[in-house]
Amino acid sequence: MTAPAVQLRRRVSSTAEQIFDLWTQPELMVRWMSPFSGAVDCKASCDLRPGGAFSLFMSSQDASREVSGTYVLIDRPRKLVFTWVGPLTNNVTTLVTVELDPRGDETDLVLTHERLPTQAIVEGHTRGWGNILDHLADTVSNGF
Numbered sequence: 445m446t447a448p449a450v451q452l453r454r455r456v457s458s459t460a461e462q463i464f465d466l467w468t469q470p471e472l473m474v475r476w477m478s479p480f481s482g483a484v485d486c487k488a489s490c491d492l493r494p495g496g497a498f499s500l501f502m503s504s505q506d507a508s509r510e511v512s513g514t515y516v517l518i519d520r521p522r523k524l525v526f527t528w529v530g531p532l533t534n535n536v537t538t539l540v541t542v543e544l545d546p547r548g549d550e551t552d553l554v555l556t557h558e559r560l561p562t563q564a565i566v567e568g569h570t571r572g573w574g575n576i577l578d579h580l581a582d583t584v585s586n587g588f
Contacts, residue, residue: 448566450557454577458584460521460544460551466580466588467524467542468492473500475588476579479572480504484579494518498526509572513540521546528557532568536561553577 456463466472473488477500490498492515499512510530516539517525524542529535538559545552555573560566 448560448563450555450560450566450570450573452555452570452573452577454553454555454581455547456551456553456581456584457549458551459549460546462584462588463544463551463553463580464521464524466583468518468520472583472588476583477576478502478504478579479509479575480507481575481578490515492518513537532572533565534561 466476468490470488470490473490474484474486476484477486477488478484479502482504485503487501488498490496494515494517496515497512498515500510502509502511509532511528513527513529515524515526517523522544526540527537528540529537536559538557541554541556541558543554543556545554555577557569557573560569
């Protein structure tokens, strides 16, 4: 039996290198990394190397989310794999894979979030990741 997972696909109007940088540079992550609709408020830090840690504190007027993890695989600009743990995963260590497939000036992005402990958590993360990817696309379209 397969554990619940989230998988989202987007075509983004940017190069794979630029998108990879958005995922891995804290000064760029703070511009778009938020599971909330509306304005992005994020604090980010990361040590980009296999085994290196990252942390995110994302907030809105009504709520906040704190997440941390470690990098498992870094294959710039094609693939990034990292653990993801926080209160909304019931503090279970889950796994996120971001795959980037260049298509000229655009890139196909596939985000897979595995090892989520319950279907309700899958549904919440599906909404959150959808908002995050919307913010990423907005950041790209605004010429980050």
